[in-house]
Amino acid sequence: MKLHLLLFALLFTCGVYSQNGTLKGKVTDLESNLAPLAFATISIEGTTIGTSSDGNGNYKMEVPSGKHTVLFSYLGYETQSIVVTIVKGETKSLNQSLSSNSTELEGVVVQATSKKVKETALLLDQHRSLEIKQNIGSQELSRKGISDVAAAVAKTTGVVKQEGSGAIFVRGLGDRYNSTSMNGLPIPSNDPERKNISLDLFSTDIVEYISIDKTYSSRIFGDFAGGHVDIISKDHSGEGFFNFSIGSEVNSNAVRQDKFLLLSDRNYMGFSKNDTPKDPLNNYQFDNSLNLKNRTPIGSNFGFNTGKSFNIGQQGQLNLFATASFSNKYKYKEGIVKSVQAQGDATKDFETKDYEYTTNTTGMFNAQYSINPSNKIAYNLLYINGSSESNEEYRGYMRDLADGPEGGFLRRGNYIQNNLLINQLLGEHQFNEQFKLNWGGSYNTIKSDMPDRIQNTFRIKDNQYFFTTNSVTDNHRYYQNLNEDETAAKISLDYKFGKNEDLLYRGKITVGYNSRFKNLDFKASQFNYRLGNSLRNVAVDPYNLDAVLNKTGFDNGDFQFETFLGDKNLNIALTPQTYQGKQSINGGFAALEYQVSPKLSAVVGLRLEQITQEIEWKTQLDLEGDKNTFDKTAFLPNLSLKYALNDRNNLRLAASKTYTLPQFKERGLFMYEKATGSIKGNPDLYPSDDYNLDLKWEFFPENDEIISLTAFGKYIQNPINEITITSSSDDISFANTGDSGYAAGIELELRKNLFSFDDLNTNKISAGFNAAYMKTRQELDSEKVRKENAFGADFTHKNASFTGAADLVMNADISYIKEWNKRSVMATVSYAYISDRIYSLGSQQLGNSVDKGFGTLDFIFKTKLSDNLGLGLNVKNLIDPKIERVQENLTQDILVQSYKLGKSFSLSLNYQF
Structure with missing residues (x-):
């Protein structure tokens, strides 16, 4: 009896497979001059059939013969749907470009999606970037129960939050070696004893994602050695x-x-x-x-x-x-x-x-x-x-x-x-x-x-x-x-x-x-x-x-x-x-x-x-008062x-x-x-x-997976x-x-x-x-x-x-x-x-x-x-x-x-x- 059931299952599977065709193609980014869009989702509407594009934007999947609606989606981009007819035993090519801009195309259903909030979107951004970077988005913040930016940054590799404050250490380097900005523009400190603002002042309610640069690029101010934290604020598009x-x-x-x-x-x-x-x-x-x-x-x-x-x-x-x-x-x-x-x-x-x-x-x-x-x-x-x-x-x-x-x-x-x-x-x-x-x-x-x-x-x-x-x-x-x-x-x-x-x-x-x-x-x-x-x-x-x-x-x-x-x-x-x-x-x-x-x-x-x-x-310490100025020209x-x-x-x-x-x-x-x-x-x-x-x-x-090693x-x-x-x-x-x-x-x-x-x-x-x-x-x-200052020091070590x-x-x-x-x-x-x-x-x-x-x-x-x-x-x-x-x-x-x-x-x- 078990043998009969096994043979029936095999015959049924082969019969189903014989009714399938193949759908393949390439997904590209319309806003990046048709660059390959890796890890986009391609699925058949109303079914559990789906796949993801590879690192070059290519995809391939088996689809039952007949008429289907194919959905192309990626976080931060507009979902597009196209009706195709699959013929059994044949391969159909279907390339698609995705855009984050709102457009209307004949025969295409456009649906707005969220931006860089998901871990998959941020990992793709990290994968494609020419510079070393690390991001943490609002999806990951929610999953880990994080309520402020200081705690969020401390969840990334090599970063420590100082207990009792919003100050952070990046790769062992403290406040003086780090810098903070919001949407790429610097923000001041709230404490005369610190260079950077206390990051625990920032609720994650305002955050779309946080970018942590541990390596330097010329767009950043040069006062940097540990890390640069850039808070990207939330915005909105779509239905109210x-x-x-x-x-x-x-x-x-x-x-x-x-x-x-x-x-x-x-x-x-x-x-x-x-x-x-x-x-x-x-x-x-x-x-x-x-x-x-x-x-x-x-x-x-x-x-x-x-x-x-x-x-x-x-x-x-x-x-x-x-x-x-x-x-x-x-x-x-x-x-x-x-x-x-x-x-x-x-x-x-x-x-x-x-x-x-x-x-x-x-x-x-x-x-x-x-x-x-x-x-x-x-x-x-x-x-x-x-x-x-x-x-x-x-x-x-x-x-x-x-x-x-x-x-x-x-x-x-x-x-x-x-x-x-x-x-x-x-x-x-x-x-x-x-x-x-x-x-x-x-x-x-x-x-x-x-x-x-x-x-x-x-x-x-x-x-x-x-x-x-x-x-x-x-x-x-x-x-x-x-x-x-x-x-x-x-x-x-x-x-x-x-x-x-x-x-x-x-x-x-x-x-x-x-x-x-x-x-x-x-x-x-x-x-x-x-x-x-x-x-x-x-x-x-x-x-x-x-x-x-x-x-x-x-x-x-x-x-x-x-x-x-x-x-x-x-x-x-x-x-x-x-x-x-x-x-x-x-x-x-x-x-x-x-x-x-x-x-x-x-x-x-x-x-x-x-x-x-x-x-x-x-x-x-100086009742008469005084002043001091220094200038520095930095070639970086x-x-x-x-x-x-x-x-x-x-x-x-x-x-x-x-x-x-x-x-x-x-x-x-x-x-x-x-x-x-x-x-x-x-x-x-x-x-x-x-x-x-x-x-x-x-x-x-x-x-949505990564393995990395850095020296x-x-x-x-x-x-x-x-x-x-x-x-x-x-x-x-x-x-x-x-x-x-x-x-x-x-x-x-x-x-x-x-x-x-x-x-x-x-x-x-x-x-x-x-x-x-x-x-x-x-x-x-x-x-x-002693030579350089008006006081001395006697270090134990x-x-x-x-x-x-x-x-x-x-x-x-x-x-x-x-x-x-x-x-x-x-x-x-x-x-x-x-x-x-x-x-x-x-x-x-x-x-x-x-x-x-x-x-x-x-x-x-x-x-x-x-x-x-x-x-x-x-x-x-x-x-x-x-x-x-x-x-x-x-x-x-x-x-x-x-x-x-x-x-x-x-x-x-x-x-x-």
Whole structure:
């Protein structure tokens, strides 16, 4: 019986096969001079029959005889359908070109599709690019449950997000070596201590995809060595829509607290009054309470997206897109913090509690006007308001302040509000098939306020709290304001040449210019408490300081305020500390792209930049004030080679020269007071020069799969580092710490479909893995520091790794995705690991401070229940590891910091009308 069934099945299969014909052809890109379009989808409407084009755009498949509708589709292009008749036993050729422009052809059904949001589209872009690049799109962001750009970038190979901030390290190189832009135009920093804006300010709601360049090309400003992050904002075309989402989030550490103590007078939405008092030395003018307020630590978020397109005239189309969102989060961590000497003796030994509340309000509007298929203009407006509020409590031993058996108590209340406004105007003009003009301009402003930072210090005796001071700054109120505006412009002209027998151009020349002009104004005022004996010797309640530090006490003379310039008896006492900065960069560039042979392509680029940086200051370190200017002319060549081993394998080489600028904060002679130490700028700082080399092999088994291996190296002349200078107070500053340093490593990336349960609909299990192993080394020359600067250094070691550089960085994820009838289920488990890395360099026999390695595990689940309704569940940091820092002294390693972040649980709902 089994034999009969087998014979019947074989005969039936042969009978069916005999009724088939063959359909083959080539899919090309109409907008790229009929270049082959790899990995396009060709399917028979109403059936499960389908295939994908290969690396040369060719396809072939068996189709039953008869009349069929053939669908040609690719993400970012218009789907086209053509009716064909298949004759059994015969082969029919059908070539098709796809275009992203809206057209109407007789007998062709045109349907708009989404743009570069899917992983397949971005992998194809990576495959075809002549330069080494890596992208992460909104589809992958959703699959991995990523809510901000900082977390998104950290999922790419060799990139690390610094815990507790939006700063990133690329291939072991930190903030100073990286750059950030949006739609190809630079954006300013929100923090005077950083070069780049905190990427966690950017919600992924505004992102179509993120491009990460780890190799240099001449279109990018030359201040680059680690990576360049370009955020490509969403736009819209097609039918109108409106999507609304709402959600909630809790942190396991935060919800377990009986009381979640935060500042009393800060706005829940992150919009607060930030004015500095006009004359607090003569009148008590502080409105904010010193007492704390109990909050319910349950976060929330809500937002909407909407878009609509309008036809204008015969060829024009106006596309509008808008999004707005608000989110807040509560975090809590407790642990230990120590400051220890070379012999292991502690100067500070604290148990800590840190309550934190953050908000993010984002709004974006995008208008894109396609005048005709050859001319397009777009305007982007982005507004972000981010706030961070924290109550930090340190309890324990403080040498010279609270060194009794019961120790002391230090509390710092901090609030930061960042307000960013980005305006961009962009244009593309295709004059003919050979000439194309691209241009853009932007005006951006950032306002960063730190209003009324509060610090109070106490000694404890017999379970009672008494104010204590070793320096008048131990009890203070601090105000800081940063205003920065920047204009930027870019323009480039492409010229294609060398048309071959296939009507494709072999070469392209690009010439262009871009510039950025930055103005910065920084002010800071600190009002230190000069406490009278009536307060110093009386027990107080540290959680009810309004009872003693109030207007009545000020009027009675129990305390008074003074600044770094003195008290109310000096006319200049209220003069704030200031520095102003101006920076201009003008760059001209040229690049030649050429297909040397069918397999070998090259890009040769050259950039010439003129940089001027001016800074002027008047601070407590220089009461008279001074200014400093440096100019640099940078000659920056770069080369990229691509050799196509076959349709799915590429071998790439990239080499370039770049530079690294010191930042305003690092050169301004200003003292930043922190709870654990002080940082001051150094006007003698100067730029580094960087030399970069990459060799990469990449293999694309399928249209959504990749295997790649990269070897890279970087040589840096005169690297800049944050160091502890030789002084009685162990102040921190910045210096060119040696003649050279280098970074070298390898990167591996894998994306693979493990199981596919349906040939046409998505129903699969896929996995991703990327890892980077690297070594960095730099010379540390104490004599060089003494010769070139107004201070000295005494490094414990003669060489060290770069600060922030981890030997091993790894990301892994596995996902199940099923889509059917406009429904879907997606579940992802992702793991990330970062190994040990240096936090700060040791000096004066102190060892390096090293952040120990740890891993995190996340789970993400999303489902679309209907055409309109979707649900999501995220669980972050499931294993909740300890975050630890040790000081590797010559005699022993000492644990100086330890805490846990807690698990995060979030639930979301979205509805599309």
